[in-house]
Amino acid sequence: xxxxxxxxxxxxxxxxxxxxxxxxxxxxxxxxxxxxxxxxxxxxxxxxxxxxxxxxxxxxxxxxxxxxxxxxxxxxxxxxxxxxxxxxxxxxxxxxxxxxxxxxxxxxxxxxxxxxxxxxxxxxxxxxxxxxxxxxxxxxxxxxxxxxxxxxxxxxxxxxxxxxxxxxxxxxxxxxxxxxxxxxxxxxxxxxxxxxxxxxxxxxxxxxxxxxxxxxxxxxxxxxxxxxxxxxxxxxxxxxxxxxxxxxxxxxxxxxxxxxxxxxxxxxxxxxxxxxxxxxxxxxxxxxxxxxxxxxxxxxxxxxxxxxxxxxxxxxxxxxxxxxxxxxxxxxxxxxxxxxxxxxxxxxxxxxxxxxxxxxxxxxxxxxxxxxxxxxxxxxxxxxxxxxxxxxxxxxxxxxxxxxxxxxxxxxxxxxxxxxxxxxxxxxxxxxxxxxxxxxxxxxxxxxxxxxxxxxxxxxxxxxxxxxxxxxxxxxxxxxxxxxxxxxxx
Numbered sequence: 001x002x003x004x005x006x007x008x009x010x011x012x013x014x015x016x017x018x019x020x021x022x023x024x025x026x027x028x029x030x031x032x033x034x035x036x037x038x039x040x041x042x043x044x045x046x047x048x049x050x051x052x053x054x055x056x057x058x059x060x061x062x063x064x065x066x067x068x069x070x071x072x073x074x075x076x077x078x079x080x081x082x083x084x085x086x087x088x089x090x091x092x093x094x095x096x097x098x099x100x101x102x103x104x105x106x107x108x109x110x111x112x113x114x115x116x117x118x119x120x121x122x123x124x125x126x127x128x129x130x131x132x133x134x135x136x137x138x139x140x141x142x143x144x145x146x147x148x149x150x151x152x153x154x155x156x157x158x159x160x161x162x163x164x165x166x167x168x169x170x171x172x173x174x175x176x177x178x179x180x181x182x183x184x185x186x187x188x189x190x191x192x193x194x195x196x197x198x199x200x201x202x203x204x205x206x207x208x209x210x211x212x213x214x215x216x217x218x219x220x221x222x223x224x225x226x227x228x229x230x231x232x233x234x235x236x237x238x239x240x241x242x243x244x245x246x247x248x249x250x251x252x253x254x255x256x257x258x259x260x261x262x263x264x265x266x267x268x269x270x271x272x273x274x275x276x277x278x279x280x281x282x283x284x285x286x287x288x289x290x291x292x293x294x295x296x297x298x299x300x301x302x303x304x305x306x307x308x309x310x311x312x313x314x315x316x317x318x319x320x321x322x323x324x325x326x327x328x329x330x331x332x333x334x335x336x337x338x339x340x341x342x343x344x345x346x347x348x349x350x351x352x353x354x355x356x357x358x359x360x361x362x363x364x365x366x367x368x369x370x371x372x373x374x375x376x377x378x379x380x381x382x383x384x385x386x387x388x389x390x391x392x393x394x395x396x397x398x399x400x401x402x403x404x405x406x407x408x409x410x411x412x413x414x415x416x417x418x419x420x421x422x423x424x425x426x427x428x429x430x431x432x433x434x435x436x437x438x439x440x441x442x443x444x445x446x447x448x449x450x451x452x453x454x455x456x457x458x459x460x461x462x463x464x465x466x467x468x469x470x471x472x473x474x475x476x477x478x479x480x481x482x483x484x485x486x487x488x489x490x
Contacts, residue, residue: 025079026058026125033067044126046232048100049481051128054080054088061122073117076103078127080112087133087154087215090116093124100126109136109212132480134183136212137190139163141198144178149194151178153429160217163193165201166210172200173216179429234481236474239444239464242380243482246388246450246457252485253478257381260363261463264438264446265306265329266383267371269400270352272325273390275337277355282319285410286340288312293332295345299372307332308416315410323405326396328418329437331370338369345369356382359389374442380461383448387459391434391450400435401425423472424449430479433457437471445471451479458482 026039037060044057055078062068076090088107091100103116114127133154142151155161155176164171174197181189190213195204202209233253240256251257288310296305308330310316318340324333338348349366356364361382367375378386391397403426405418420426421437434450444464451458460478465471 027077029075054129055127057126065121070119085136087130137188149177150174151180151192156219158219162214234477237470238462241462244384244459262374262443263378264440264443265371266438271369292335296331326399447475
């Protein structure tokens with residue numbers, strides 16, 4: 001379809017027949033040049049996996065593009081239907097990168113229209129919506145910092161949102177400084193506003209108000225920028241990974257998932273399962289021996305080992321040691337529990353190997369009970385099998401997701417405070433019911449999470465991420481991808 005334009009003002013309008021239950025209008029506006037444009041709808045391939053198409057994809061090109069002044073951008077306007085309460089953005093196809101990239105987009109949900117600008121006189125456009133980010137719904141209030149702040153489950157701290165009360169049109173800009181509300185409990189709650197901010201929009205007595213939010217500044221960690229989700233599957237730094245549906249054993253995502261490599265402290269879950277299978281009395285008191293940590297120093301320097309700061313003869317309970325091993329990944333705590341198990345150390349390690357083989361983890365080998373020895377190897381696929389079996393023990397499931405654990409030695413009353421080595425456990429953004437981290441120079445950063453969902457638990461594992469931060473980001477992206485795949489399986 002061909003359109004002619006006046007010299008100083010261009011309006012390009014295309015009305016499309018409904019596509020399934022959707023219809024869309026596309027228009028451009030500029031004062032930069034005159035010309036003729038051709039527009040076609042095209043098939044949209046390789047869409048970013050976290051987004052869904054809200055409109056058809058359009059391919060456009062302008063004639064007389066050589067007269068275009070790029071200092072005066074083209075304004076893109078696209079109407080969408082039906083109404084949608086989630087974040088929407090116009091994406092443009094990057095020919096060099098071979099993927100869709102987002103444009104800075106303004107959404108007007110009342111008009112059901114999004115706008116953006118471009119300097120490209122030819123290209124491909126589509127409107128995508130992110131079903132996990134809510135922009136229209138309700139807001140409540142709370143007292144925290146006493147300013148123009150808000151809590152959001154979708155936008156990172158430091159992001160700035162324009163918030164509009166849809167009942168009276170009042171608007172303010174707020175800075176996100178906290179996480180919440182829980183979307184599972186409040187499915188239509190967009191954000192919670194600090195009381196000071198809420199009063200700018202409505203009386204606190206209103207309790208809940210209907211709002212829309214418009215991102216003015218989105219904080220995107222540098223790692224998120226580096227690992228921008230522009231393809232149909234997650235982009236991760238991990239050398240190998242797997243997402244498995246626990247009950248069925250179905251693989252929802254894999255990257256070199258059967259490649260064998262060091263698994264570092266993920267070893268500890270098997271060691272603790274073998275220890276608990278001896279049915280110990282966890283309130284039993286045991287005296288610490290320095291020899292327990294000396295085993296660790298066969299593989300690393302003393303300052304390199306995560307450990308409990310205990311002295312010879314200090315007494316603790318087996319429960320204290322179990323929590324220290326699983327929450328804080330204390331290597332010496334594992335060795336003390338091995339000593340308390342009734343097995344010799346070689347017998348204990350042999351039992352670990354036999355247990356893993358009996359579970360079906362045929363490529364897994366253990367040479368020490370902590371994971372400090374890089375000869376301890378497995379694969380994400382094998383470790384998913386191990387995870388499924390280990391977490392049939394409810395105590396391991398409980399302990400591994402403790403954010404913090406505190407105790408004192410019995411005879412010297414020395415206090416110990418331990419934080420979970422998995423930041424995702426401490427953040428509580430996902431319903432985690434199992435967790436373990438691992439790191440060695442030879443292994444890179446490894447992470448396992450077990451995620452509870454209404455249709456079955458997800459096992460998410462990544463080996464060999466390049467840094468702790470990237471390991472967390474890899475795992476978080478895999479969690480989100482797995483959750484999305486489960487929605488499709490319903």
